[in-house]
Amino acid sequence: MTTYNSPSYDETFVAADEPRPACRSFVDRLQAIPRDELRARQHAAEVSLRNLGITFNVYGHEDGTEKVWPFDLVPRILEQSEWTRVEAGLRQRIQALNLFVDDVYNERRILADGTLPEEMILGAPTYRKQMEGFRPARSVWCHISGVDLIRHADGTIYVLEDNLRCPSGVSYVLENREVMKRTFPQVFDGTSVAPVEEYPERLLETLLDCAPPYATHPTAVVMTPGIYNSAYFEHTFLAQQMGVELVQGSDLFVDNGFVYMHTTHGPERVDVIYRRIDDDFLDPESFREDSALGVAGLIDAYRRGNVTLANAPGTGIADDKAIYSYVPQIIRYYLKEDPILENVPTFICADDKQREHVIANVQDLVVKPTNESGGYGILIGPHATQEEREACVARIRENPRNYIAQPMLNLSTVPTLAGDQLAPRHVDLRPFVLCGKEIYVMPGGLTRVALKEGSMIVNSSQGGGSKDTWVLRTSNGRASSDNHAAH
Amino acid sequence: MLSRVADSLYWMSRYVERAENVARFIDVNYNLTLGEGDGLSGQWAPLVDTTGDHEDFKKLYGEASRDNVVQFLAFDERNPNSILSCVSRARESARSVRETITSDMWEALNKFYLMVRSAARSPNRLAGAYAFCDAVRVASHTLIGITYTTMSHGEAWHFLRMGRLIERADKTSRIVDVQYYLLLPSPDDVGSSLDVVRWSALLRSTSALSMYRRVHGQITPNRVADFLILDRDFPRAMRFCVLRAQNSLDEITGARSGTFRRRSEQLFGRMRAVLDYTAIEDVIARGMHEYIDEFQTRLNEIGAAIQADFFTQGDLEPLAQSQRQS
Structure with a gap:
C-alpha cells in the first residue's frame, strides 16, 4: 500500500501502517489479499447488487431514475466497548424524545415551565395541531428512528441529527451484509461480527406491540407512496422481510372509523400501518387536500384508536433542526440524566444574537434548513462562493426560524477502494432504533461514505456510497489480539 | 391478497x-x-x-x-x-x-x-x-x-400461473391460426402434398415436435392441429392451458369444481367443458380460422371477467371519495 494518510480521524488506522487494535486482524487479512483480487471482488459485489436490483431513485432525473447505490467492499469497524456507549446514548435519546413529543401534544409541561420557548414549538412547520390531546398506543410516537452520527477529527462521536419521521437506509444495512458475505466471505474468518439480520423480526414485533388494544391478531402493513419514491426498494424489502402486505393509499379505505384494504376476497381490516409517506399526504381530509397518495378518513380512524400509525404523525417536531439544539436539555428534563452522546454546537438563527453571529461568520459555518433532509439546501460556508454565501444570508434574514448553523466538522475516514488503492474517504453513521414495548438498537447501522476525495457529502443523491458496518464482538476485549496472534 | x-x-x-x-x-x-x-x-x-x-x-x-x-x-x-x-x-x-x-x-x-x-x-x-x-x-x-x-403454491402463485396460461393459450391459438392459414391457404389444399419441414417448424415453435411424435407419430395437418389445440397433457396446447388455468381459478376462489359464484368461474367452466367435448373433426368442420377466432373472443371475455371479479373492485372507492370531496 502506498502511504495511507487520513486528513482526519481514521476509523481503521492510528497512523499509516498502524491499525487500531480492534482492526488489526482484519487489516492483516485484508492486506493478504492481492489488490487485483480485491478489485475483482468489488466488481462482483457491484454485479450482485445490480442483479438484485438494489436501487434508489434520484429525483429530477427523467431518464434512468433507478440507480444502483455504490457499495464499497471495505467495512467500517466499530469496537464493542465504544458501541456499547453509543447504544446507551441512543436509547437515552430516543426515550427522551418520545416523552418530549408525548408531552408537547398533551400536558406541555416543558413549555409551561419555560424550559423550551413556546413559539419554537407551536410555530414550527412540523407541529401537527391535529394531534393535540392525542396519545397513541403505549404512548409510543417514534417507533422507528434513525440517528445520524459523525466522528470529528478530535475522535468524539457527535449526534448530527435525529430522523424521527420516515428514516430510510436500513435495507441497505441488511443487503450490504448479505452482499459482503456472498462476495467476500474470507474477511469474516475468525471474526465475531454482531448480526444485523434480526432487524425485520424486531420491526414486526415493534409494530405488533403497538397495535390497538382491541386487535387480538393484528394485521400490519407497510404503506408506500409507490414505485417512484426514492426509497421504494426499501419499502418492498421491509414488507417482504416481515411478510406483510405493501399497500398504497388506493389499496386502503376507511369505513365507519376502521381501516380496510381491498383484497381479492373483499375488505380486510388493517390494524397497524408502517407508513413511509409524509404526514402531509396521509389523509386529504386532515392534511393536504390535494394528496392523491393518502386515505380519506385515516386520521379520524387513528384518533379513535382504531389503527396505529408508525411513526405517529407529529413526530417531526422532535427532529426539527432547531429543536435539535435543545435535545440535551430535553434529556435532562425528562430523564434527569446527563446526555451520553454529544450534540454538535448549534446556532439558532431565530435567536437575534446567534443569528448575527452566524451572518458574521458564515464563511466558517455550515448552514442548514431546519426542515429538509437528503442534504438539500445546505450551505457549506468554507466551500461556498461569495455569491452563494450572500444568497444564503438573505434567505436567513427572510426566514430566520428556517435555519440553523453549525461549525464545520471534519468527518472521520475509513479506507475505501479507489482504483487500485485504499484511500481514506469520509463517512458518517446512521444507527436505527426501534421503540415498542422495549427499545432495540440495531448493532452498527448504515455507514455512508463520500466516494470523492475530500468530499464530506455522503448522501446517496449526491454521490455517496455505503459500506458494511461491523460491531466487533470481543470477549473482555481480548479476542482481537488473540486472533492476531493466531496469524 | x-x-x-x-x-x-x-x-x-x-x-x-x-x-x-x-x-x-x-x-x-x-x-x-x-x-x-x-x-x-x-x-x-x-x-x-x-x-x-x-x-x-x-x-x-x-x-x-x-x-x-x-x-x-x-x-x-x-x-x-x-x-x-x-x-x-x-x-x-x-x-x-x-x-x-x-x-x-x-x-x-x-x-x-x-x-x-x-x-x-x-x-x-x-x-x-x-x-x-x-x-x-x-x-x-x-x-x-x-x-x-x-x-408457496398459494393464491399469489395461482394468479401468476393463471396469467401465464391464459397468455399462452392465446398465443398458441394465434400461431396455429396464422401458420395453418399459410400452410394450407385454401380448403382445396387440405390433403395436398405435405411440407413436412414446415409443419415440423410449427411444432418446433411451440416446442411440441418430440412430444407430438410420441403421441401421433407421423405429421399430418389435422393431427398437428389436434395436438396443439386439444391435447390434454402437452403444456402449450390450448386445452391444457385452459384446464390448468381453470384449476388455478378454483384454487383462488375455493370453489368446488363444477360450481361457480363469479362470472369468471362460469365462463371458464363453460370454455373448459366445450374443449373437453370437442374433436378435431368438429374444428375442421367449423373452419379453423372461425374456431380460433371464437376461442380468442371467449378467452378475452374471461380476461375481462377476471379483471372485474378480482382486480378492479377497489376502483369504486376513489370515485366515492371524490364525490365526498366535491
Whole structure:
C-alpha cells in the first residue's frame, strides 16, 4: 500500500501502517489479499447488487431514475466497548424524545415551565395541531428512528441529527451484509461480527406491540407512496422481510372509523400501518387536500384508536433542526440524566444574537434548513462562493426560524477502494432504533461514505456510497489480539 | 391478497409469457426462411399478424423485411408487445409487488430484463437475433422454474400461473391460426402434398415436435392441429392451458369444481367443458380460422371477467371519495 494518510480521524488506522487494535486482524487479512483480487471482488459485489436490483431513485432525473447505490467492499469497524456507549446514548435519546413529543401534544409541561420557548414549538412547520390531546398506543410516537452520527477529527462521536419521521437506509444495512458475505466471505474468518439480520423480526414485533388494544391478531402493513419514491426498494424489502402486505393509499379505505384494504376476497381490516409517506399526504381530509397518495378518513380512524400509525404523525417536531439544539436539555428534563452522546454546537438563527453571529461568520459555518433532509439546501460556508454565501444570508434574514448553523466538522475516514488503492474517504453513521414495548438498537447501522476525495457529502443523491458496518464482538476485549496472534 | 397485487402478478406473468412467445415466433420463422432464397421474404409479414400488431408495424416501417420485423418484434420500444416492452413491463409489475414474489424470482426477472435491454442496445442485435430468442426462452423458463420451486403454491402463485396460461393459450391459438392459414391457404389444399419441414417448424415453435411424435407419430395437418389445440397433457396446447388455468381459478376462489359464484368461474367452466367435448373433426368442420377466432373472443371475455371479479373492485372507492370531496 502506498502511504495511507487520513486528513482526519481514521476509523481503521492510528497512523499509516498502524491499525487500531480492534482492526488489526482484519487489516492483516485484508492486506493478504492481492489488490487485483480485491478489485475483482468489488466488481462482483457491484454485479450482485445490480442483479438484485438494489436501487434508489434520484429525483429530477427523467431518464434512468433507478440507480444502483455504490457499495464499497471495505467495512467500517466499530469496537464493542465504544458501541456499547453509543447504544446507551441512543436509547437515552430516543426515550427522551418520545416523552418530549408525548408531552408537547398533551400536558406541555416543558413549555409551561419555560424550559423550551413556546413559539419554537407551536410555530414550527412540523407541529401537527391535529394531534393535540392525542396519545397513541403505549404512548409510543417514534417507533422507528434513525440517528445520524459523525466522528470529528478530535475522535468524539457527535449526534448530527435525529430522523424521527420516515428514516430510510436500513435495507441497505441488511443487503450490504448479505452482499459482503456472498462476495467476500474470507474477511469474516475468525471474526465475531454482531448480526444485523434480526432487524425485520424486531420491526414486526415493534409494530405488533403497538397495535390497538382491541386487535387480538393484528394485521400490519407497510404503506408506500409507490414505485417512484426514492426509497421504494426499501419499502418492498421491509414488507417482504416481515411478510406483510405493501399497500398504497388506493389499496386502503376507511369505513365507519376502521381501516380496510381491498383484497381479492373483499375488505380486510388493517390494524397497524408502517407508513413511509409524509404526514402531509396521509389523509386529504386532515392534511393536504390535494394528496392523491393518502386515505380519506385515516386520521379520524387513528384518533379513535382504531389503527396505529408508525411513526405517529407529529413526530417531526422532535427532529426539527432547531429543536435539535435543545435535545440535551430535553434529556435532562425528562430523564434527569446527563446526555451520553454529544450534540454538535448549534446556532439558532431565530435567536437575534446567534443569528448575527452566524451572518458574521458564515464563511466558517455550515448552514442548514431546519426542515429538509437528503442534504438539500445546505450551505457549506468554507466551500461556498461569495455569491452563494450572500444568497444564503438573505434567505436567513427572510426566514430566520428556517435555519440553523453549525461549525464545520471534519468527518472521520475509513479506507475505501479507489482504483487500485485504499484511500481514506469520509463517512458518517446512521444507527436505527426501534421503540415498542422495549427499545432495540440495531448493532452498527448504515455507514455512508463520500466516494470523492475530500468530499464530506455522503448522501446517496449526491454521490455517496455505503459500506458494511461491523460491531466487533470481543470477549473482555481480548479476542482481537488473540486472533492476531493466531496469524 | 391485495387486489392491486393480484392484478400486477397476473400481468407480470402474462408479459413474460408474451415475450417468450414472440421469441418463439421469430425463432421458427428464421428456421423456415433460412436457405429459402428470396422467395420467402414475404414470410416475415405474417409474423406481425401473429402478434396482432400489423397496423402499428405498417405505420412505423411500411414494407416488411426480415430485419425490420425482427427489430419491431424484439427490440422496438414503440411496439408495446415487443420482447423489450413486455419484459420491461413485467419488471415494472414485479417491482410494484416485490414484497410478494421471492427474491430469487425478482433476481431472475431483473437479470432477464438487463439481458434484453443490453441486447436491444447492441449494434449486432439483428445478426444475433437467433441466439437472443434462445436466451429469452431460457430466461422465461428459468423464471417459471424458480417460481415453481421458491414460491408457496398459494393464491399469489395461482394468479401468476393463471396469467401465464391464459397468455399462452392465446398465443398458441394465434400461431396455429396464422401458420395453418399459410400452410394450407385454401380448403382445396387440405390433403395436398405435405411440407413436412414446415409443419415440423410449427411444432418446433411451440416446442411440441418430440412430444407430438410420441403421441401421433407421423405429421399430418389435422393431427398437428389436434395436438396443439386439444391435447390434454402437452403444456402449450390450448386445452391444457385452459384446464390448468381453470384449476388455478378454483384454487383462488375455493370453489368446488363444477360450481361457480363469479362470472369468471362460469365462463371458464363453460370454455373448459366445450374443449373437453370437442374433436378435431368438429374444428375442421367449423373452419379453423372461425374456431380460433371464437376461442380468442371467449378467452378475452374471461380476461375481462377476471379483471372485474378480482382486480378492479377497489376502483369504486376513489370515485366515492371524490364525490365526498366535491
